[in-house]
Amino acid sequence: MREKRLEAEVTRELSKFFGGRDLSSLEELTIKKVKSSSLISAMSSRKEADMDRYASSEILDCMQAYYKVALKSVVDSIVTQAIETQLLGKLGEILSPARVVQMKADMINKIAVESSESRLQLGYP
Known part of the structure; x- marks a missing residue:
């Protein structure tokens, strides 16, 4: 928001400095003589x-x-x-103690056993 206001303020000041011209016409403006001090003064002066x-x-x-x-x-x-x-x-229903007791051992291993990589990282055989 501040940037937009600052951009609008700079646009107004530049437009005033170049004689009220529309800045879109200044896109490819060739400036032969401009006093840099005048431009700096116009841009930095705060109202x-x-x-x-x-x-x-x-x-x-x-x-x-x-x-x-x-x-x-x-x-x-x-x-x-x-x-x-x-x-x-729904996780409580899926992994309730009653359902875990009814599961086969290989299903419990698929769910709960750590991978061989993580066992090695943790230092387990």
Whole structure:
């Protein structure tokens, strides 16, 4: 937001400096003589800002940044709840003690036994 305002301000100042011309016509402008000090002075001079307007603009920027973060947080929470409800909620039924007792040993090994690579990493034979 600040960058857009700064870009608009610089565009206005450049337009004023080049006699009010549209900056799109200045895309391929060949400048023969321009006092760099005049250009620097025009670009760096700050107009006396209305402090209420400045404060309002700062508050608006902060509010927009806060709501952007808050929106991401809400979306993350909704996704997390959906995953927990739909996927993890049924995990208790799938791996309940009663079902594990009924499983064959090879099925339990497929689910619970560590791979040979992880056993080697952990130092088990």
